[in-house]
Amino acid sequence: MVNDIARDILELAAKGDIGAFEQVYKTTSGFVYNVAWRVTRNSQDAQEVTQDVFMKIYRNLKSFRFRSSFRTWVYRITVNTAINRYHVSLRENKGRTDYDKAEHHISSAPDEPVHMQQADKKAQLDNLLQQLNPDQKTCIILREIEGLSYQDIAAALKIPVNTVRSRLKRGRETLLQYAKGGKNTP
Amino acid sequence: MKCTKVQDLLKSDYMDAELNQELRRQIDSHLEKCPACQTLKQSLRDQRISLRAIKQKDVPPEIWQNIQSTIIAQRLKEPENIFGNAWEGLKRAFPIPRPAFALASAMAVVILALVLGQTILGKRQPLTVQIANETWEDYQINGETYTYNFGTALEEYFL
Numbered sequence: 001m002v003n004d005i006a007r008d009i010l011e012l013a014a015k016g017d018i019g020a021f022e023q024v025y026k027t028t029s030g031f032v033y034n035v036a037w038r039v040t041r042n043s044q045d046a047q048e049v050t051q052d053v054f055m056k057i058y059r060n061l062k063s064f065r066f067r068s069s070f071r072t073w074v075y076r077i078t079v080n081t082a083i084n085r086y087h088v089s090l091r092e093n094k095g096r097t098d099y100d101k102a103e104h105h106i107s108s109a110p111d112e113p114v115h116m117q118q119a120d121k122k123a124q125l126d127n128l129l130q131q132l133n134p135d136q137k138t139c140i141i142l143r144e145i146e147g148l149s150y151q152d153i154a155a156a157l158k159i160p161v162n163t164v165r166s167r168l169k170r171g172r173e174t175l176l177q178y179a180k181g182g183k184n185t186p
Numbered sequence: 187m188k189c190t191k192v193q194d195l196l197k198s199d200y201m202d203a204e205l206n207q208e209l210r211r212q213i214d215s216h217l218e219k220c221p222a223c224q225t226l227k228q229s230l231r232d233q234r235i236s237l238r239a240i241k242q243k244d245v246p247p248e249i250w251q252n253i254q255s256t257i258i259a260q261r262l263k264e265p266e267n268i269f270g271n272a273w274e275g276l277k278r279a280f281p282i283p284r285p286a287f288a289l290a291s292a293m294a295v296v297i298l299a300l301v302l303g304q305t306i307l308g309k310r311q312p313l314t315v316q317i318a319n320e321t322w323e324d325y326q327i328n329g330e331t332y333t334y335n336f337g338t339a340l341e342e343y344f345l
Contacts, residue, residue, distance in 0.1 A: 004242055018257065025250055054253050129237075142208040143202065144237040150204055165204075170196040175233055 005070060014061040021061075025054060031146060032078045038141045039082035041130055045089055047055070049082045068155070075148065075156035083134055128178045136171035143168055192216050192223050201230055 005027050012020035029050065036049035056077050064073065129137055142148045142156065154161045192213055200213055217223055279314045 016261075018254070022250070022254075025253070029245045029249070030242065033249070034242050037243050042245075043227055044241075047246060050245070050249050051252055051256070054249075055256060058253075058257060135202045140237070145236055145240060150202065158258075165198045167195065168202070172201075172230060172233065179229075179233065 007066065010061065010066075010070060012063065013058075021058060024057070027056070028074050032074065032165065035078050035141060036082045036085070038129065038145065039079075039134070040086045040089060042089060046082075046084050049078075049085045052081050052085075053078050068185070071172060072152060072155045075142070075152065076158070079138055079142070079156050083138065086134060129176055131178060132171050132174055136167050136174065139164055139167040140171040140175070187212050187216050189216075189220060189223055192220070194224055196223065196227055196230060201234065254298075 005024055009020050009023050013024050031183050033046055033050045036053070037043065037046035040046055040049060053074075057074065066069070129140065132140060138157065139153060142153045143150075146155070150161050150164050153164045157164070194210070195205065195213060200210065205213070217227060
Protein backbone atom coordinates (compact mmCIF):
# COMPACT_ATOMS: atom_id res chain seq x y z
CA MET A 1 0.00 0.00 0.00
CA VAL A 2 1.19 3.50 -0.77
CA ASN A 3 1.79 5.77 2.23
CA ASP A 4 0.28 9.23 2.18
CA ILE A 5 2.43 11.99 0.75
CA ALA A 6 2.28 15.51 2.19
CA ARG A 7 0.39 17.96 0.00
CA ASP A 8 3.25 20.48 -0.09
CA ILE A 9 5.58 17.81 -1.50
CA LEU A 10 3.06 17.06 -4.23
CA GLU A 11 2.64 20.76 -4.99
CA LEU A 12 6.41 21.23 -5.23
CA ALA A 13 6.67 18.21 -7.50
CA ALA A 14 3.85 19.62 -9.65
CA LYS A 15 5.88 22.83 -10.06
CA GLY A 16 8.76 20.75 -11.42
CA ASP A 17 10.90 20.35 -8.28
CA ILE A 18 12.89 17.22 -9.08
CA GLY A 19 13.81 16.60 -5.42
CA ALA A 20 10.12 16.57 -4.43
CA PHE A 21 9.32 14.31 -7.36
CA GLU A 22 12.06 11.92 -6.24
CA GLN A 23 10.34 11.76 -2.83
CA VAL A 24 7.06 10.89 -4.56
CA TYR A 25 8.92 8.21 -6.51
CA LYS A 26 10.57 6.74 -3.41
CA THR A 27 7.22 6.51 -1.60
CA THR A 28 5.26 4.94 -4.44
CA SER A 29 7.72 3.06 -6.69
CA GLY A 30 7.66 -0.14 -4.59
CA PHE A 31 3.90 -0.46 -5.06
CA VAL A 32 4.02 0.51 -8.74
CA TYR A 33 6.86 -1.87 -9.63
CA ASN A 34 5.47 -4.85 -7.70
CA VAL A 35 1.95 -4.50 -9.10
CA ALA A 36 3.44 -4.08 -12.59
CA TRP A 37 5.61 -7.17 -12.13
CA ARG A 38 2.75 -9.31 -10.82
CA VAL A 39 0.40 -8.26 -13.60
CA THR A 40 2.89 -8.55 -16.48
CA ARG A 41 5.10 -11.32 -15.01
CA ASN A 42 8.07 -9.95 -16.87
CA SER A 43 10.87 -7.80 -15.41
CA GLN A 44 11.39 -5.84 -18.63
CA ASP A 45 7.67 -5.04 -18.92
CA ALA A 46 7.50 -4.16 -15.22
CA GLN A 47 10.37 -1.67 -15.67
CA GLU A 48 8.70 -0.11 -18.70
CA VAL A 49 5.36 0.12 -16.90
CA THR A 50 7.00 1.76 -13.87
CA GLN A 51 8.72 4.33 -16.08
CA ASP A 52 5.50 5.01 -17.98
CA VAL A 53 3.53 5.41 -14.76
CA PHE A 54 5.97 7.97 -13.33
CA MET A 55 6.18 9.92 -16.57
CA LYS A 56 2.36 10.08 -16.59
CA ILE A 57 2.40 11.25 -12.97
CA TYR A 58 5.08 13.86 -13.75
CA ARG A 59 3.20 15.23 -16.77
CA ASN A 60 -0.23 15.26 -15.14
CA LEU A 61 0.61 16.27 -11.58
CA LYS A 62 0.07 19.93 -12.57
CA SER A 63 -3.59 19.19 -13.32
CA PHE A 64 -4.16 17.05 -10.22
CA ARG A 65 -6.74 18.99 -8.19
CA PHE A 66 -6.75 16.92 -4.96
CA ARG A 67 -10.43 16.12 -5.42
CA SER A 68 -9.56 12.44 -5.17
CA SER A 69 -6.79 10.89 -3.11
CA PHE A 70 -3.32 10.89 -4.69
CA ARG A 71 -2.95 7.23 -3.69
CA THR A 72 -6.07 6.21 -5.59
CA TRP A 73 -4.85 8.17 -8.60
CA VAL A 74 -1.52 6.29 -8.52
CA TYR A 75 -3.32 2.94 -8.12
CA ARG A 76 -5.50 3.69 -11.12
CA ILE A 77 -2.64 4.78 -13.40
CA THR A 78 -0.56 1.77 -12.32
CA VAL A 79 -3.27 -0.83 -12.83
CA ASN A 80 -4.37 0.57 -16.21
CA THR A 81 -0.82 0.87 -17.53
CA ALA A 82 0.13 -2.61 -16.30
CA ILE A 83 -2.98 -4.30 -17.72
CA ASN A 84 -2.51 -2.55 -21.08
CA ARG A 85 1.11 -3.63 -21.19
CA TYR A 86 0.11 -7.20 -20.28
CA HIS A 87 -2.34 -7.36 -23.20
CA VAL A 88 0.21 -5.87 -25.63
CA SER A 89 2.86 -8.37 -24.51
CA LEU A 90 0.41 -11.22 -24.80
CA ARG A 91 -0.27 -10.29 -28.44
CA GLU A 92 3.38 -9.61 -29.30
CA ASN A 93 4.97 -12.57 -27.56
CA LYS A 94 2.61 -15.42 -28.27
CA GLY A 95 4.71 -18.54 -28.30
CA ARG A 96 7.81 -16.86 -26.90
CA THR A 97 9.23 -18.36 -23.70
CA ASP A 98 9.33 -15.73 -21.03
CA TYR A 99 12.67 -15.41 -19.28
CA ASP A 100 11.01 -15.16 -15.87
CA LYS A 101 8.89 -18.24 -16.52
CA ALA A 102 11.89 -20.14 -17.84
CA GLU A 103 13.77 -19.25 -14.69
CA HIS A 104 10.88 -20.60 -12.64
CA HIS A 105 10.74 -23.89 -14.58
CA ILE A 106 14.48 -24.41 -14.15
CA SER A 107 14.15 -23.96 -10.39
CA SER A 108 11.25 -26.48 -10.30
CA ALA A 109 13.40 -29.32 -11.62
CA PRO A 110 12.73 -32.62 -9.74
CA ASP A 111 16.32 -33.16 -8.57
CA GLU A 112 16.66 -29.76 -6.88
CA PRO A 113 17.78 -29.46 -3.22
CA VAL A 114 15.16 -29.22 -0.43
CA HIS A 115 15.65 -25.50 0.30
CA MET A 116 15.02 -24.72 -3.34
CA GLN A 117 11.80 -26.78 -3.24
CA GLN A 118 10.58 -24.71 -0.27
CA ALA A 119 11.41 -21.48 -2.02
CA ASP A 120 9.62 -22.80 -5.03
CA LYS A 121 6.35 -23.30 -3.13
CA LYS A 122 5.96 -19.54 -2.88
CA ALA A 123 6.94 -19.14 -6.49
CA GLN A 124 4.37 -21.78 -7.42
CA LEU A 125 1.57 -19.86 -5.75
CA ASP A 126 2.86 -16.72 -7.40
CA ASN A 127 2.68 -18.62 -10.65
CA LEU A 128 -0.85 -19.81 -9.84
CA LEU A 129 -1.94 -16.19 -9.84
CA GLN A 130 -1.27 -16.21 -13.57
CA GLN A 131 -4.03 -18.76 -14.03
CA LEU A 132 -6.61 -16.20 -12.97
CA ASN A 133 -8.12 -13.91 -15.54
CA PRO A 134 -6.60 -10.39 -15.50
CA ASP A 135 -9.61 -8.89 -13.67
CA GLN A 136 -9.54 -11.41 -10.83
CA LYS A 137 -5.75 -11.38 -10.68
CA THR A 138 -5.64 -7.59 -10.31
CA CYS A 139 -8.20 -7.67 -7.48
CA ILE A 140 -6.33 -10.46 -5.66
CA ILE A 141 -2.99 -8.64 -6.03
CA LEU A 142 -4.42 -5.35 -4.78
CA ARG A 143 -6.22 -6.96 -1.86
CA GLU A 144 -4.02 -9.85 -0.71
CA ILE A 145 -0.54 -8.62 -1.60
CA GLU A 146 -0.90 -4.84 -1.47
CA GLY A 147 -3.60 -4.74 1.23
CA LEU A 148 -6.02 -2.26 -0.38
CA SER A 149 -9.60 -1.92 0.92
CA TYR A 150 -12.63 -2.75 -1.27
CA GLN A 151 -13.24 0.98 -1.63
CA ASP A 152 -9.69 1.67 -2.84
CA ILE A 153 -9.80 -1.23 -5.30
CA ALA A 154 -13.16 -0.06 -6.65
CA ALA A 155 -11.81 3.48 -7.10
CA ALA A 156 -8.58 2.25 -8.71
CA LEU A 157 -10.38 0.02 -11.19
CA LYS A 158 -13.43 2.29 -11.60
CA ILE A 159 -15.80 -0.57 -10.84
CA PRO A 160 -18.56 -0.98 -8.21
CA VAL A 161 -17.62 -2.41 -4.81
CA ASN A 162 -19.91 -5.39 -5.49
CA THR A 163 -17.84 -6.25 -8.56
CA VAL A 164 -14.68 -6.15 -6.43
CA ARG A 165 -16.39 -8.50 -3.97
CA SER A 166 -17.40 -11.03 -6.64
CA ARG A 167 -14.01 -10.93 -8.40
CA LEU A 168 -12.23 -11.62 -5.12
CA LYS A 169 -14.59 -14.46 -4.30
CA ARG A 170 -14.18 -16.13 -7.70
CA GLY A 171 -10.42 -15.56 -7.67
CA ARG A 172 -10.08 -17.23 -4.27
CA GLU A 173 -12.25 -20.14 -5.39
CA THR A 174 -10.04 -20.67 -8.43
CA LEU A 175 -6.84 -20.52 -6.35
CA LEU A 176 -8.28 -23.05 -3.89
CA GLN A 177 -9.16 -25.38 -6.74
CA TYR A 178 -5.62 -25.15 -8.14
CA ALA A 179 -4.14 -25.70 -4.68
CA LYS A 180 -6.22 -28.86 -4.27
CA GLY A 181 -5.13 -30.01 -7.73
CA GLY A 182 -8.68 -29.75 -9.02
CA LYS A 183 -7.42 -27.84 -12.03
CA ASN A 184 -4.25 -28.43 -14.00
CA THR A 185 -1.48 -26.36 -12.51
CA PRO A 186 0.83 -24.56 -14.98
CA MET B 187 -27.46 -19.25 8.27
CA LYS B 188 -26.91 -21.81 5.50
CA CYS B 189 -23.44 -23.15 4.57
CA THR B 190 -23.60 -21.72 1.00
CA LYS B 191 -24.22 -18.22 2.32
CA VAL B 192 -21.53 -18.58 5.01
CA GLN B 193 -19.01 -19.87 2.45
CA ASP B 194 -19.73 -17.00 0.03
CA LEU B 195 -19.12 -14.50 2.81
CA LEU B 196 -16.00 -16.34 3.98
CA LYS B 197 -14.49 -15.97 0.50
CA SER B 198 -15.14 -12.25 0.47
CA ASP B 199 -16.27 -9.87 3.24
CA TYR B 200 -15.42 -12.09 6.21
CA MET B 201 -11.82 -12.59 5.07
CA ASP B 202 -11.47 -8.91 4.28
CA ALA B 203 -13.01 -7.57 7.50
CA GLU B 204 -15.74 -5.79 5.54
CA LEU B 205 -18.63 -7.35 7.48
CA ASN B 206 -20.73 -5.64 10.11
CA GLN B 207 -20.55 -6.95 13.68
CA GLU B 208 -23.89 -8.74 13.60
CA LEU B 209 -23.16 -10.77 10.46
CA ARG B 210 -19.69 -11.58 11.70
CA ARG B 211 -21.13 -12.90 14.96
CA GLN B 212 -23.63 -15.07 13.07
CA ILE B 213 -20.89 -16.56 10.91
CA ASP B 214 -18.62 -17.19 13.91
CA SER B 215 -21.42 -19.08 15.67
CA HIS B 216 -22.05 -21.13 12.47
CA LEU B 217 -18.33 -21.95 12.23
CA GLU B 218 -18.33 -23.36 15.76
CA LYS B 219 -20.83 -26.02 14.67
CA CYS B 220 -19.79 -26.66 11.03
CA PRO B 221 -16.49 -28.51 10.32
CA ALA B 222 -16.81 -28.03 6.51
CA CYS B 223 -16.99 -24.27 6.81
CA GLN B 224 -14.18 -24.37 9.42
CA THR B 225 -11.98 -26.19 6.89
CA LEU B 226 -12.76 -23.63 4.21
CA LYS B 227 -11.90 -20.79 6.59
CA GLN B 228 -8.54 -22.44 7.38
CA SER B 229 -7.77 -22.99 3.66
CA LEU B 230 -8.51 -19.36 2.91
CA ARG B 231 -6.24 -18.28 5.77
CA ASP B 232 -3.42 -20.50 4.47
CA GLN B 233 -3.91 -19.06 1.00
CA ARG B 234 -3.66 -15.54 2.38
CA ILE B 235 -0.50 -16.33 4.35
CA SER B 236 1.14 -17.79 1.24
CA LEU B 237 0.13 -14.86 -0.95
CA ARG B 238 1.40 -12.33 1.57
CA ALA B 239 4.65 -14.25 1.88
CA ILE B 240 5.39 -13.69 -1.79
CA LYS B 241 8.51 -11.61 -1.63
CA GLN B 242 8.18 -8.00 -2.68
CA LYS B 243 10.62 -7.25 -5.47
CA ASP B 244 13.21 -4.52 -5.07
CA VAL B 245 12.82 -1.70 -7.56
CA PRO B 246 15.81 -1.70 -9.96
CA PRO B 247 17.78 1.57 -9.46
CA GLU B 248 18.09 2.20 -13.20
CA ILE B 249 14.35 2.99 -13.38
CA TRP B 250 14.79 6.29 -11.49
CA GLN B 251 17.90 7.10 -13.54
CA ASN B 252 15.90 6.61 -16.76
CA ILE B 253 12.99 8.71 -15.46
CA GLN B 254 15.36 11.48 -14.38
CA SER B 255 17.14 11.61 -17.74
CA THR B 256 13.80 11.58 -19.62
CA ILE B 257 12.59 14.55 -17.51
CA ILE B 258 15.84 16.46 -18.12
CA ALA B 259 15.64 15.77 -21.87
CA GLN B 260 12.03 17.01 -21.90
CA ARG B 261 12.94 20.19 -20.05
CA LEU B 262 15.70 20.96 -22.55
CA LYS B 263 13.15 20.74 -25.33
CA GLU B 264 10.56 22.90 -23.56
CA PRO B 265 11.43 26.44 -24.93
CA GLU B 266 11.43 25.02 -28.45
CA ASN B 267 8.08 23.48 -27.75
CA ILE B 268 6.52 26.76 -26.62
CA PHE B 269 7.14 28.39 -30.03
CA GLY B 270 6.50 25.17 -31.85
CA ASN B 271 3.15 24.81 -30.13
CA ALA B 272 2.20 28.45 -30.74
CA TRP B 273 3.01 28.08 -34.44
CA GLU B 274 1.10 24.82 -34.62
CA GLY B 275 -1.83 26.53 -32.87
CA LEU B 276 -1.83 29.36 -35.39
CA LYS B 277 -1.68 26.93 -38.27
CA ARG B 278 -4.63 25.08 -36.83
CA ALA B 279 -6.55 28.33 -36.25
CA PHE B 280 -5.95 29.57 -39.82
CA PRO B 281 -5.84 26.57 -42.08
CA ILE B 282 -4.77 28.37 -45.29
CA PRO B 283 -3.56 26.29 -48.22
CA ARG B 284 0.05 27.05 -49.20
CA PRO B 285 -0.50 28.67 -52.70
CA ALA B 286 -3.29 30.85 -51.36
CA PHE B 287 -1.06 31.86 -48.48
CA ALA B 288 1.74 32.82 -50.90
CA LEU B 289 -0.65 34.85 -53.06
CA ALA B 290 -2.08 36.58 -50.01
CA SER B 291 1.44 37.42 -48.81
CA ALA B 292 2.38 38.90 -52.18
CA MET B 293 -0.81 40.95 -52.23
CA ALA B 294 -0.17 42.14 -48.69
CA VAL B 295 3.37 43.26 -49.62
CA VAL B 296 2.10 45.16 -52.68
CA ILE B 297 -0.67 46.81 -50.70
CA LEU B 298 1.75 47.73 -47.92
CA ALA B 299 4.20 49.21 -50.40
CA LEU B 300 1.43 51.26 -52.02
CA VAL B 301 0.11 52.53 -48.71
CA LEU B 302 3.58 53.48 -47.48
CA GLY B 303 4.49 55.05 -50.80
CA GLN B 304 1.28 57.03 -50.83
CA THR B 305 1.88 58.26 -47.31
CA ILE B 306 5.45 59.34 -48.04
CA LEU B 307 4.61 60.87 -51.42
CA GLY B 308 1.47 62.46 -49.97
CA LYS B 309 3.51 64.21 -47.33
CA ARG B 310 6.18 65.38 -49.78
CA GLN B 311 3.75 66.55 -52.46
CA PRO B 312 3.01 70.07 -51.05
CA LEU B 313 6.72 70.74 -50.77
CA THR B 314 7.38 69.53 -54.30
CA VAL B 315 4.46 71.56 -55.64
CA GLN B 316 5.77 74.58 -53.82
CA ILE B 317 9.21 74.06 -55.26
CA ALA B 318 7.84 73.44 -58.75
CA ASN B 319 5.48 76.46 -58.71
CA GLU B 320 6.82 79.53 -60.30
CA THR B 321 7.66 82.29 -57.89
CA TRP B 322 6.11 85.60 -58.72
CA GLU B 323 7.29 88.73 -56.98
CA ASP B 324 5.81 92.18 -57.19
CA TYR B 325 8.09 95.15 -57.32
CA GLN B 326 7.18 98.80 -57.26
CA ILE B 327 9.45 101.15 -59.13
CA ASN B 328 8.56 104.82 -59.30
CA GLY B 329 4.93 104.17 -58.25
CA GLU B 330 4.38 101.46 -60.88
CA THR B 331 3.98 97.85 -59.99
CA TYR B 332 5.94 95.29 -61.94
CA THR B 333 5.39 91.63 -61.59
CA TYR B 334 8.53 89.71 -62.10
CA ASN B 335 8.76 86.07 -62.79
CA PHE B 336 11.76 84.51 -61.10
CA GLY B 337 10.93 81.06 -62.44
CA THR B 338 10.75 78.00 -60.26
CA ALA B 339 12.92 77.43 -57.26
CA LEU B 340 14.31 74.48 -59.16
CA GLU B 341 15.28 76.62 -62.09
CA GLU B 342 16.73 79.19 -59.70
CA TYR B 343 18.88 76.49 -58.17
CA PHE B 344 20.46 75.64 -61.47
CA LEU B 345 20.88 79.25 -62.61
